[in-house]
Amino acid sequence: MKRAIALIDANNFYATCERVFDPALWNRPVVVLSNNDGCVVARSAEARKLGIRMAEPYFKVKDLIETHKVAVRSSNYELYGDMSSRIMDVLEEFSPELEVYSIDEAFITIDADDRSNLTEFGKTVRDTVKRHTGITVSVGIAETKTLAKVANHLAKKSEKARFVLDLTESPHQEIALERTPVGEVWGIGRQHAAMLKSYGVNTALDLRNCDDQWIRRKMHITGLRTVHELRGIQCVELGASPNPKRSVIVSRSFGEPVSTLDELRAAISYYITRAGEKLRKRRLVAAALTVFAKTSRFNVDDHDRYSGIATESLVMATDSTLELMQSAQRILPGLYRPGYRYKSAGVILTGLSSMTGTSLRLWDSDKYERERLLMSAIDGLNARHGQDTVRCGLHDNEGKWASRLGLRSPRYTTKWDEIMRVR
DNA sequence: TCTGGGGTCCTAGGACCC
DNA sequence: TCTGGGGTCCTAGGACCC
Numbered sequence: 001m002k003r004a005i006a007l008i009d010a011n012n013f014y015a016t017c018e019r020v021f022d023p024a025l026w027n028r029p030v031v032v033l034s035n036n037d038g039c040v041v042a043r044s045a046e047a048r049k050l051g052i053r054m055a056e057p058y059f060k061v062k063d064l065i066e067t068h069k070v071a072v073r074s075s076n077y078e079l080y081g082d083m084s085s086r087i088m089d090v091l092e093e094f095s096p097e098l099e100v101y102s103i104d105e106a107f108i109t110i111d112a113d114d115r116s117n118l119t120e121f122g123k124t125v126r127d128t129v130k131r132h133t134g135i136t137v138s139v140g141i142a143e144t145k146t147l148a149k150v151a152n153h154l155a156k157k158s159e160k161a162r163f164v165l166d167l168t169e170s171p172h173q174e175i176a177l178e179r180t181p182v183g184e185v186w187g188i189g190r191q192h193a194a195m196l197k198s199y200g201v202n203t204a205l206d207l208r209n210c211d212d213q214w215i216r217r218k219m220h221i222t223g224l225r226t227v228h229e230l231r232g233i234q235c236v237e238l239g240a241s242p243n244p245k246r247s248v249i250v251s252r253s254f255g256e257p258v259s260t261l262d263e264l265r266a267a268i269s270y271y272i273t274r275a276g277e278k279l280r281k282r283r284l285v286a287a288a289l290t291v292f293a294k295t296s297r298f299n300v301d302d303h304d305r306y307s308g309i310a311t312e313s314l315v316m317a318t319d320s321t322l323e324l325m326q327s328a329q330r331i332l333p334g335l336y337r338p339g340y341r342y343k344s345a346g347v348i349l350t351g352l353s354s355m356t357g358t359s360l361r362l363w364d365s366d367k368y369e370r371e372r373l374l375m376s377a378i379d380g381l382n383a384r385h386g387q388d389t390v391r392c393g394l395h396d397n398e399g400k401w402a403s404r405l406g407l408r409s410p411r412y413t414t415k416w417d418e419i420m421r422v423r
Numbered sequence: 424t425c426t427g428g429g430g431t432c433c434t435a436g437g438a439c440c441c
Numbered sequence: 442t443c444t445g446g447g448g449t450c451c452t453a454g455g456a457c458c459c
Contacts (some may be wrong), residue, residue, distance in 0.1 A: 034427035041427070041459095057426040075427085102430095102459045188456045220433065222457085249429050298426060311452080340440095422424090435458075440448080 004112035004168055005238070007140045007148040008125060010089055011156060011163070013104035014042035018073050020134040021412045021420060024356045029070040033058055036253050036403040037074055046412060074404075080104075081230060089131050094125055099239045107145060107238055122164035138163040142173070145236045146229035149186040150176055150204060177205035177230065187226040192219055194206060206413060244352075245282065247391050251276045251346020254401040257296070261336050264293055264345060265329060266395035271347045272328050273391055276321035278377060279349060285317040287351025289327050293335060298344040308335030316364070320371040321378075321392045324349070345401075 010016065014032040019025040029046035033039065040056045052061050052066055065072060084103045092098050095108035112118060122139035129137050138151025147167055154176055155165035167173045183193030187202050195218065201207055208230040216224050225235040235412075250271040258264060268291060281284060292309040299305045310331040318324065328347060378390045388397060411418045 036427065038425085038427050055427080059425040062425090105459080187457070191456065220456095222433065245430080246432095247430070253427065294424080309453090341436065342426090430457090432456090434455085435453090436451105437453105438449100438451085440450105441446105 002112045003109050004096075004118060004141055005145055005148045006108050006110055006122065006125070006143070007101075007105060007152045008108065008129070008137050009105040009152050009156070010087065011136045011138060012042055012048075013084075013135070014073075014075065014080055015044040016135050017080050018071075018076075019044070020083070021079070025071050028075070029068060031065065031070055032073045032075060036255065038253065041075065042074050043178075048348075054318060063273050076411060078414045082413045083135065086133050087129055087135060087137070090129050091125070092123075094128075097238055099243075101239075101390070107148065109238060110141070117125070118166040118168060119164055122166065125317070126163060136163065140165055140167070142167040143232045143373060144229040144234045144296050145238075146226055147173070147232065150180050150184075150230075153180065153184060155401040173232075174205065177208055178203050182202035182207050185226065185230070187222065192223065195219075203285035229335060244354075245284070246352060248278050248282075248284075248286070248349040248352070249346060250278070250291075251344060252401075252403050253344040254342065255404050256400040257341035257343050258399070258401050259336075259341055263334065263399055263401055264336060264342060265332060266397075266399050267345050267401040268293075268328050268332055268347060269325060269393045269395040270397060272325045273321055273343070273393070275347050275349055276319065276324055276375070277379065277382075279319045279352075280375060283355045284352045285319045285355055286314065286324070287353070288313045288349070289324060289331075290344075290348040290350065291328050291331055291335065292348075293332075293345040294369070295340050295341050304338045306337055308337060310335040316368075318352065318368070319355060320368065320375055322374075323368075323372055325393055332386070 015030040018030055018032060030044040031040045031047050031052060032042040034041045034273065037058055038060060040052055040061065043052055043054070046392050047070055050064060050070070052064065052070070064070075070308050080103060088098065088100055088106060091108060095107040095110055098109045101107055103106060110118070110121060118141050122141055126137050126139055129135060138152050138155040140148045140150070140155050142148040142151045151165045151167040155161065155163050158165065165176075167176055180203060182188055182196050182201055182203055183190070185207060188196070189209070196207065198204075201210060210227060212224060212227070215227050228235050252267075252271070254267065258267070288311060289310040290309060292307065294307040295305050297305075312326060312331050315324070349397060378392070381390050383389065391397070412420050
């Protein structure tokens with residue numbers, strides 16, 4: 001049986017989520033901002049046309065936004081996450097093999113014996129997702145993930161083809177590759193794109209025709225895989241779903257810069273709390289913890305720039321917020337340097353493995369068992385009464401470091417008191 | 424004044440071992 | 442003064458992704 005891969009990717013996902021719950025936004029351009037209201041991370045088609053670019057700092061486009069009455073929202077990840085899982089539920093019905101690649105896209109494998117039907121299949125997928133969730137998706141179909149990405153990219157630009165493109169037939173494939181700038185290929189970032197262009201490799205087709213040895217030398221094994229994928233040779237397997245996570249990261253940039261160790265302690269406490277919740281939700285334990293704090297990367301003067309990082313291996317892998325917090329507070333002073341204005345910080349948990357009970361603890365097992373009961377009680381209370389109703393630690397939950405989230409829409413689907421009202 | 428967050432994979436280089 | 446070879450494991454940092 002011949003198989004093909006389809007990439008399904010939501011169009012302007014965050015902006016469309018906002019519109020689904022606030023139909024007045026359909027008549028206006030919409031942008032969604034990142035945490036701390038820092039950058040534009042999603043734009044409706046109209047906002048895109050105004051020249052607002054992806055990842056552009058908000059303050060740089062504020063005037064443009066006001067002039068054109070663009071609707072602005074802070075990120076509402078609870079809402080987007082919930083909409084995302086609804087889309088994935090629909091996709092799962094179309095294929096047993098589903099890889100959720102990001103919040104707004106997924107790969108599925110499909111039976112490609114009857115090639116004439118692939119475009120129709122794509123349209124059915126798109127229509128069904130639209131009907132069940134209100135979200136429009138694009139569908140790109142090809143022999144490998146990288147080619148499916150190319151197909152999806154072109155499908156997005158073609159409302160006429162109703163956002164579906166099948167590239168399994170080779171003449172279409174050549175034309176598509178020729179129209180795709182090399183920097184738009186999945187896996188080719190800014191550095192590699194610039195390098196390739198300096199050698200006259202400008203399109204995806206040029207890249208496909210490059211010499212293997214040369215690619216290996218210039219872009220290592222990952223670059224070579226990309227080139228093979230463009231030739232239709234599958235190198236990037238469909239990930240098992242859900243693929244196990246290798247790290248948990250919680251980091252934020254601060255509302256305002258902070259300078260004292262105490263303020264950093266409070267921020268790190270908050271991040272550890274979030275990280276512990278993530279660990280327990282995924283039923284994982286961590287064997288090592290990293291803490292970092294940095295000044296703004298936009299500081300011009302070298303003397304104003306600093307980035308401190310420290311890692312500690314934990315004697316026993318843990319998911320206890322208390323243990324993680326003790327470790328983090330222990331190593332934080334080692335990376336702190338007075339005299340800097342810190343603009344962001346975070347924690348990284350690594351050495352993850354699944355929770356298999358506590359019987360392997362050689363010592364402190366009673367204490368750990370008590371902490372586990374405590375954690376699950378706290379998680380339960382917070383789930384019912386709201387985040388941080390009960391929390392661990394000595395530190396204040398607010399401060400200059402807290403992020404700004406001034407323009408967030410209600411969490412319509414996950415919070416009872418923010419549910420939509422129909423008058 | 425104001426510039427996101429959460430991930431993955433790969434490589435180089437150091438520590439350490441026999 | 443001369444100064445192996447092969448291997449593993451760990452970490453830091455780069456490049457990339459959405």
